[in-house]
Amino acid sequence: MAETDAALDAFRKDIADWIEAACPASLRGRPMTEDMIVWGGRRWEFKDPAQKAWLDAATERGMTAPRWPVEYGGAGLSRAQEKIYREEMARLQAPPPLESFGLWMLGPALLAFGNEEQKKRHLPPITRGEIRWCQGYSEPGAGSDLANVQTRAEDMGDHYLVNGQKIWTSYADKADWIFALVRTDRDAPKHQGISFLLMDMETPGITTRPIRLISGKSPFCETFFDNVKVPKENLVGELNRGWDIAKYLLTHEREMIGGGARGLLGGRSLGQFLGGLDGAMDDPVTRAEAMEVEVNSLAFAMTMERYKDQAEAGQGVGNASAMLKYYGTELNKRRYELLMSAAGSEALEWQGPHGGLAPEWLRTKANSIEGGTSEVMLDIIAKRVLELPSR
Amino acid sequence: MTTLLETEDETMLRDAARGFVTDAAPVAKLRENRDKSRGFDPALWREMAQMGWTGVLVPDARGGADMGHRAAGILAEEMGRTLAASPFLSTAVIAATTLRDVATDRARDALGRIASGDAIYALAVDEGRKHAPERSAMQAERAGNGFRLSGAKTFVADGGSANRVLVLARTGGAPGEAEGLTLFDIDAGRAGLSRDRLDTVDSRDHARLSFDGVEATGDDVVGDVDNGLAALQTGLRAGQAAIAAELLGVAGGAYGMTVGYLKERKQFDRTIGSFQALQHRAAHLWAEIEVTASAIANAGRVLDETPQDAQLAVSLAKARAAMTVDLAVREGVQMHGGIGMTDDYDIGFYMKRARVGAEWLGDYGYHAAQVAAARGF
Numbered sequence: 001m002a003e004t005d006a007a008l009d010a011f012r013k014d015i016a017d018w019i020e021a022a023c024p025a026s027l028r029g030r031p032m033t034e035d036m037i038v039w040g041g042r043r044w045e046f047k048d049p050a051q052k053a054w055l056d057a058a059t060e061r062g063m064t065a066p067r068w069p070v071e072y073g074g075a076g077l078s079r080a081q082e083k084i085y086r087e088e089m090a091r092l093q094a095p096p097p098l099e100s101f102g103l104w105m106l107g108p109a110l111l112a113f114g115n116e117e118q119k120k121r122h123l124p125p126i127t128r129g130e131i132r133w134c135q136g137y138s139e140p141g142a143g144s145d146l147a148n149v150q151t152r153a154e155d156m157g158d159h160y161l162v163n164g165q166k167i168w169t170s171y172a173d174k175a176d177w178i179f180a181l182v183r184t185d186r187d188a189p190k191h192q193g194i195s196f197l198l199m200d201m202e203t204p205g206i207t208t209r210p211i212r213l214i215s216g217k218s219p220f221c222e223t224f225f226d227n228v229k230v231p232k233e234n235l236v237g238e239l240n241r242g243w244d245i246a247k248y249l250l251t252h253e254r255e256m257i258g259g260g261a262r263g264l265l266g267g268r269s270l271g272q273f274l275g276g277l278d279g280a281m282d283d284p285v286t287r288a289e290a291m292e293v294e295v296n297s298l299a300f301a302m303t304m305e306r307y308k309d310q311a312e313a314g315q316g317v318g319n320a321s322a323m324l325k326y327y328g329t330e331l332n333k334r335r336y337e338l339l340m341s342a343a344g345s346e347a348l349e350w351q352g353p354h355g356g357l358a359p360e361w362l363r364t365k366a367n368s369i370e371g372g373t374s375e376v377m378l379d380i381i382a383k384r385v386l387e388l389p390s391r
Numbered sequence: 392m393t394t395l396l397e398t399e400d401e402t403m404l405r406d407a408a409r410g411f412v413t414d415a416a417p418v419a420k421l422r423e424n425r426d427k428s429r430g431f432d433p434a435l436w437r438e439m440a441q442m443g444w445t446g447v448l449v450p451d452a453r454g455g456a457d458m459g460h461r462a463a464g465i466l467a468e469e470m471g472r473t474l475a476a477s478p479f480l481s482t483a484v485i486a487a488t489t490l491r492d493v494a495t496d497r498a499r500d501a502l503g504r505i506a507s508g509d510a511i512y513a514l515a516v517d518e519g520r521k522h523a524p525e526r527s528a529m530q531a532e533r534a535g536n537g538f539r540l541s542g543a544k545t546f547v548a549d550g551g552s553a554n555r556v557l558v559l560a561r562t563g564g565a566p567g568e569a570e571g572l573t574l575f576d577i578d579a580g581r582a583g584l585s586r587d588r589l590d591t592v593d594s595r596d597h598a599r600l601s602f603d604g605v606e607a608t609g610d611d612v613v614g615d616v617d618n619g620l621a622a623l624q625t626g627l628r629a630g631q632a633a634i635a636a637e638l639l640g641v642a643g644g645a646y647g648m649t650v651g652y653l654k655e656r657k658q659f660d661r662t663i664g665s666f667q668a669l670q671h672r673a674a675h676l677w678a679e680i681e682v683t684a685s686a687i688a689n690a691g692r693v694l695d696e697t698p699q700d701a702q703l704a705v706s707l708a709k710a711r712a713a714m715t716v717d718l719a720v721r722e723g724v725q726m727h728g729g730i731g732m733t734d735d736y737d738i739g740f741y742m743k744r745a746r747v748g749a750e751w752l753g754d755y756g757y758h759a760a761q762v763a764a765a766r767g768f
Binding site for chain 2: 269270271272274275281287290291292294295296298299300302303305306309310313320323326327375377378379381382383385386387388389390391
């Protein structure tokens with residue numbers, strides 16, 4: 001697919017003009033606080049009418065899902081065009097019109113594994129922000145050992161009957177639908193009896209309960225399934241082959257979590273933050289730690305860039321995503337320890353002179369657990385990349 | 392900026408280099424050099440010249456291949472992987488980069504001799520135990536139309552075998568001041584210059600150079616009098632990036648040996664590589680090497696595209712390389728167990744080269760401080 005530079009330049013101008021016209025000026029250049037995020041869904045209430053205008057305009061052009069095919073509500077952009085779109089969005093300081101697990105996870109999974117009927121039914125409402133999805137993977141007995149899922153879906157002829165419990169389902173209390181891993185064959189080896197099922201959260205028998213974390217309120221929930229009837233057409237991919245989809249999505253998720261470890265501190269660099277703390281850098285221990293964290297952060301950012309270049313050149317990143325997840329999250333934890341130490345007693349209130357630094361610090365402790373623990377990532381690297389023996 | 396991926400030409404160069412050093416300069420060769428008390432094998436250097444490596448940064452018009460700093464880094468990395476010893480960094484990287492910015496016939500001739508492999512350069516910059524060019528105290532007194540150089544330089548890589556020396560001496564100012572230094576390019580055989588080989592742990596050529604009234608002319612000055620740090624800046628950065636690349640190769644070589652050993656060695660009736668305690672440490676080491684490789688690739692690209700702004704990229708590369716190679720060789724020796732402590736086994740050679748390379752042209756602390764300064768703290 002050869003795109004000429006001239007064509008891409010024309011695209012850049014066109015998309016920039018569109019962003020300027022479609023994204024209300026009042027939204028641009030604002031710090032990305034929680035209030036700025038539009039998650040969508042049946043019960044969504046916009047915090048600002050400008051957000052609705054921006055979402056409507058983006059939906060009309062398919063720009064909430066730039067790379068998805070036009071027939072499913074996307075814009076059908078090429079990789080190069082999407083990169084330009086992101087660059088122009090950043091340059092014009094426009095917030096994403098919509099963010100959701102549907103866009104990030106379920107959509108890509110349906111595009112890769114779903115049937116035509118499922119794509120037509122589920123993808124367009126995701127792009128319009130009408131349906132909000134959550135992910136039901138982990139269970140009380142299936143954390144690092146994710147394939148040990150016990151929530152079962154029994155074949156009742158014209159429907160599945162689902163019973164069991166999920167945990168760590170982000171925003172389950174706000175979501176309209178859930179995509180979940182369920183056991184459909186209890187006799188098969190554990191990876192081979194799992195299926196990928198879609199369920200409407202309004203179905204009788206589904207209840208949720210929020211989880212309070214060490215960092216305070218959280219989007220995480222427990223989700224309970226008590227004799228939930230699910231239509232058979234909601235099975236994605238082949239029966240008992242759900243683990244393939246799960247693996248596909250986990251790779252995706254790990255890159256996101258690893259990469260999310262950058263660009264914090266409200267857009268300030270580490271140097272700016274520490275420089276603003278009078279005298280903090282006079283302490284040689286803090287200074288030495290800050291230097292090492294900065295060196296590692298810059299080198300890690302380059303690594304993200306190199307892997308992205310690799311993916312864009314059509315060479316897969318594969319199991320190296322485990323490295324990004326491992327390294328990025330461990331680094332982020334260390335960065336927050338440094339910030340806490342540098343800010344001293346000013347960091348110790350839930351909300352203090354540096355905002356919610358303390359709850360953010362506590363929340364980072366989950367980074368190296370969620371989406372696969374650091375130890376599981378090291379296992380993956382050791383086995384798949386280094387090819388170390390199991391005996 | 393171009394991507395951090397290698398171009399096809401660069402990948403071909405890497406493959407060729409890896410094949411060559413594996414055959415012609417395995418660790419056994421370094422062992423042989425050590426036992427013969429020589430810093431490198433002149434025959435190997437001639438072969439490197441024939442392949443165009445000595446001219447990797449020399450312009451076409453002077454007989455070079457002019458492939459750029461990313462390519463020079465790839466060569467250095469592959470040499471590091473087998474601990475191939477040669478004056479490549481001093482000559483083909485530092486001297487070539489420094490002299491190609493000088494518009495004199497003499498500099499152009501020197502570049503030709505670098506490309507042909509005839510010139511072997513050493514950079515005499517440091518006088519104390521740590522890299523600090525601006526702390527140079529060595530004097531270059533004006534005498535008649537020229538200068539008279541007196542003082543001493545230490546830890547001069549390739550200083551024992553070089554036939555040319557780039558030396559930084561004071562024509563003004565006081566030690567600690569960046570101003571008042573002048574860079575000279577002189578013949579290593581000049582009267583009053585004596586050289587003592589240092590018996591360093593890496594078995595490579597390092598020397599202490601003493602200057603006792605060595606005469607230099609105005610033509611020997613590189614760049615402007617009193618502004619030697621500027622004349623040396625890009626060459627020095629290129630050298631720092633290249634030693635960082637070599638250290639990445641040293642780390643990769645030590646890692647490769649170690650993972651190989653983990654897959655072979657049996658204890659308690661199991662391959663030791665099946666123990667999770669060792670698997671996680673090996674996986675962590677691989678992650679560090681991957682992250683450092685990005686910083687090395689970036690430094691090469693920045694030196695090729697915007698050399699005037701390369702300090703951050705180069706210091707980041709050297710800081711990361713020093714940190715990573717240290718981890719690689721420590722884990723390497725430890726995971727080999729007792730055999731890793733024996734001279735018969737190669738892993739120890741990696742530890743020794745890593746220690747010396749990490750120190751040369753600025754250690755982790757020096758370069759981390761440069762990064763911090765460039766990032767505003």
